[in-house]
Amino acid sequence: MSSPTKPTRTRSSRHTTSGGKDAGTSSAGPLGGDLLGRLLRSRDTHMSVVLVAVILLASWMVPRFLQARTMTFLLMDVVAILLMALPMTLVMVAADIDLSVASTAGLSSAALGVMVEGGVPFWAAIGVCLVIGVACGAFNGVMTAYVGLPALAVTIGTLALYRGLALVVIGDRAVANFPEWATGFVTSTIGGTGIPWISIPLALIVLLFWLLLHRTPWGRQVFALGHSLEAARFVGIDTRRTRALALVLSGLMASVAGIFWTLRYSSARSDNAEGLELTVIAAIVFGGVSVFGGKGSIWGSVCGVFTVGVINYALRLDRVPDVVLVTITGLLLIFSVVAPSLVDAWKQWRHRAKVAARAAAPTPRTGAASA
Amino acid sequence: MSLTKRGSIAALAAFSLAATMALAACSGATGSGPASGAASGDSTAGGSSAAADPAMAEQTITFIPKQLNNPYTDVVLGGGKKGAEEIGFAQANVVGPLEASASSQVSFINAETQAGTNVIVLAANDPDAVCPALEEARKGGAKIVTFDSDTNPKCRDLFISQVVAKDVAKVQVQMISEQIGGEGDIAILSATANATNQNEWIKYMEEELASNPEYSKIKIVAKVYGDDDDTKSFQEAQGLMQANPNLKGIISPTTVGIAATARYLSTSEYKGKVALTGLGLPNEMRSFVKDGTVKEFALWDPAQLGYLASYAGKALAAGRIEGKVGDTFAAGELGERTVEDGGIVIVGEPVRFNKDNIDKYDF
Numbered sequence: 001m002s003s004p005t006k007p008t009r010t011r012s013s014r015h016t017t018s019g020g021k022d023a024g025t026s027s028a029g030p031l032g033g034d035l036l037g038r039l040l041r042s043r044d045t046h047m048s049v050v051l052v053a054v055i056l057l058a059s060w061m062v063p064r065f066l067q068a069r070t071m072t073f074l075l076m077d078v079v080a081i082l083l084m085a086l087p088m089t090l091v092m093v094a095a096d097i098d099l100s101v102a103s104t105a106g107l108s109s110a111a112l113g114v115m116v117e118g119g120v121p122f123w124a125a126i127g128v129c130l131v132i133g134v135a136c137g138a139f140n141g142v143m144t145a146y147v148g149l150p151a152l153a154v155t156i157g158t159l160a161l162y163r164g165l166a167l168v169v170i171g172d173r174a175v176a177n178f179p180e181w182a183t184g185f186v187t188s189t190i191g192g193t194g195i196p197w198i199s200i201p202l203a204l205i206v207l208l209f210w211l212l213l214h215r216t217p218w219g220r221q222v223f224a225l226g227h228s229l230e231a232a233r234f235v236g237i238d239t240r241r242t243r244a245l246a247l248v249l250s251g252l253m254a255s256v257a258g259i260f261w262t263l264r265y266s267s268a269r270s271d272n273a274e275g276l277e278l279t280v281i282a283a284i285v286f287g288g289v290s291v292f293g294g295k296g297s298i299w300g301s302v303c304g305v306f307t308v309g310v311i312n313y314a315l316r317l318d319r320v321p322d323v324v325l326v327t328i329t330g331l332l333l334i335f336s337v338v339a340p341s342l343v344d345a346w347k348q349w350r351h352r353a354k355v356a357a358r359a360a361a362p363t364p365r366t367g368a369a370s371a
Numbered sequence: 372m373s374l375t376k377r378g379s380i381a382a383l384a385a386f387s388l389a390a391t392m393a394l395a396a397c398s399g400a401t402g403s404g405p406a407s408g409a410a411s412g413d414s415t416a417g418g419s420s421a422a423a424d425p426a427m428a429e430q431t432i433t434f435i436p437k438q439l440n441n442p443y444t445d446v447v448l449g450g451g452k453k454g455a456e457e458i459g460f461a462q463a464n465v466v467g468p469l470e471a472s473a474s475s476q477v478s479f480i481n482a483e484t485q486a487g488t489n490v491i492v493l494a495a496n497d498p499d500a501v502c503p504a505l506e507e508a509r510k511g512g513a514k515i516v517t518f519d520s521d522t523n524p525k526c527r528d529l530f531i532s533q534v535v536a537k538d539v540a541k542v543q544v545q546m547i548s549e550q551i552g553g554e555g556d557i558a559i560l561s562a563t564a565n566a567t568n569q570n571e572w573i574k575y576m577e578e579e580l581a582s583n584p585e586y587s588k589i590k591i592v593a594k595v596y597g598d599d600d601d602t603k604s605f606q607e608a609q610g611l612m613q614a615n616p617n618l619k620g621i622i623s624p625t626t627v628g629i630a631a632t633a634r635y636l637s638t639s640e641y642k643g644k645v646a647l648t649g650l651g652l653p654n655e656m657r658s659f660v661k662d663g664t665v666k667e668f669a670l671w672d673p674a675q676l677g678y679l680a681s682y683a684g685k686a687l688a689a690g691r692i693e694g695k696v697g698d699t700f701a702a703g704e705l706g707e708r709t710v711e712d713g714g715i716v717i718v719g720e721p722v723r724f725n726k727d728n729i730d731k732y733d734f
Contacts, residue, residue, distance in 0.1 A: 069481075069485050073481040073485070174473065174500075176499035187503055261474070264474075264503075267499045272472075274470075275472075316482045319464055319482070321439070323469065
């Protein structure tokens with residue numbers, strides 16, 4: 001058992017020096033001579049290629065995909081997922097996870113409904129919803145980073161807790177009387193282009209998160225503690241605050257997603273956005289975020305979300321049953337997690353075979369077969 | 372080294388995506404099978420006067436149920452497809468979410484809008500969440516028919532409703548009266564104490580018993596609630612027997628309650644002595660009807676719901692009606708139907724199931 005793991009370790013240590021940078025962090029690298037090469041090698045580039053390929057395939061194979069309407073409907077379908085995926089990228093790069101995002105969205109949706117129904121001014125209600133989101137995230141953050149419980153356990157708990165609170169807040173009713181200008185704005189498009197207005201603030205939010213993760217010291221801290229919590233602590237990073245902050249951001253954005261969801265469907269219900277957390281995680285893992293932390297990028301996540309969105313939309317447009325759709329999403333996810341390990345394993349096998357073959361010439365005792 | 376590694380991942384990913392897309396294209400083609408129904412429309416129509424309508428040969432209809440893979444929904448959709456085939460729609464599709472959440476239907480409606488579907492038949496999970504999407508579909512020229520569960524009335528053309536609450540109550544009172552010989556103590560075993568449907572029916576039952584002189588000798592002595600839980604309903608039935616020795620009959624206006632009560636009665640000394648009726652599913656009640664525990668019970672025929680929705684869609688798409696009160700249209704073997712207040716079309720009276728006809732139904 002121990003002899004096969006030994007070469008693995010030497011391989012992976014070589015990887016961090018030669019190819020480790022390619023894991024989506026290339027954009028943050030110094031302007032070296034091999035910038036172009038590194039760009040071509042990066043996961044971001046590959047994800048962009050995959051996204052473009054999927055769009056081309058869909059346009060080619062699915063009738064009606066090439067319509068302005070596709071842009072409207074597809075973007076609208078993707079917004080809530082993307083809003084949650086951005087902070088989730090930070091959380092997962094920091095080697096944590098937040099399973100409570102969809103429930104937080106449900107809770108703010110329920111709260112928004114009850115407040116608007118009760119006559120609270122619209123903007124005040126929005127403000128309260130954002131505070132609820134921050135509070136939900138802060139609770140996750142404190143329990144995870146300060147109390148020291150695993151994020152998985154904490155957020156599985158709050159997944160149920162926040163959904164339960166949503167039910168307490170609104171019960172099994174649905175509130176639908178939102179101001180028409182608000183629901184109208186959320187679903188309106190820019191002129192005849194089919195691009196929803198909402199995509200402008202959305203693009204800004206994406207840019208902000210990209211700057212935050214890839215262009216600030218705080219972003220570097222997130223990567224550092226995702227790679228190794230111990231090492232990050234030794235170099236003086238306040239790991240607790242950094243982890244907690246990522247979870248707070250996640251809560252805040254989840255409530256933004258909840259508000260969007262409520263206005264888009266003009267319906268506040270306790271079961272809004274139910275199950276969306278898995279879609280979010282699947283999309284960003286597909287986009288290159290490592291489930292073990294330390295790897296990932298905003299652009300990769302954006303591509304992941306859109307790729308999954310395009311596949312879903314195209315298949316649905318083709319009236320493919322949802323059972324098939326769910327299966328495909330699941331397979332994609334497993335594939336994107338397993339593929340790198342498979343390729344690694346194959347490389348190691350080849351490397352070992354080569355080493356063994358070389359070694360086999362002078363000393364016939366260590367046969368290639370044993371490798 | 373690293374370049375080839377990442378490159379191969381991308382290649383594999385692209386390949387898998389291509390494969391899934393190809394798969395999608397295949398299943399998409401097989402999914403539109405009912406198109407052949409247009410040709411065979413005449414033969415399937417059977418004795419009814421509705422032959423395949425040439426005006427419909429260019430039109431498409433899509434059913435969007437609350438969720439797929441639900442036995443009740445399958446029966447409704449079966450009726451819908453039968454109707455669509457008789458009418459001769461160029462295409463009849465069924466799409467829908469796996470879970471009945473508020474917003475899950477929106478992207479399906481959007482896809483149908485893009486497909487230019489002429490008639491969308493929808494059982495809404497939420498009356499308002501689907502509205503903007505339906506508005507968009509209508510702008511594109513689609514006619515919207517809701518069935519089973521309505522949307523906000525301003526977002527659709529017609530709503531096909533199973534039955535009138537009063538008729539459901541009346542038929543149950545009539546059945547129990549027939550079975551106990553027009554006199555004696557009866558009890559009601561309902562779902563939950565605040566179930567909207569059941570309470571409405573019970574209210575009408577009480578009214579009917581009080582106002583109709585035919586039923587003057589029938590008295591409701593107890594109302595119990597099984598919470599639509601099999602075990603609790605079973606125990607409540609047991610309790611009713613012990614507490615009311617003179618009980619002649621039980622009405623259970625809920626499928627769970629009637630099945631549990633029948634199970635209790637069939638193994639007790641009261642089998643065949645205490646009458647049981649109400650609303651039940653033929654498949655669940657078949658054995659109790661055959662062994663004599665239950666003489667007759669009722670339920671609307673879910674297949675007729677889908678069937679009527681298809682015909683309502685046809686009338687709208689052909690421009691024969693606009694969905695206004697008083698509009699009438701032909702509905703195949705169901706005959707003529709009239710649009711009532713609020714753009715509602717009623718399927719008809721509940722069907723009564725007994726040992727003579729129960730084998731004809733499979734739901």
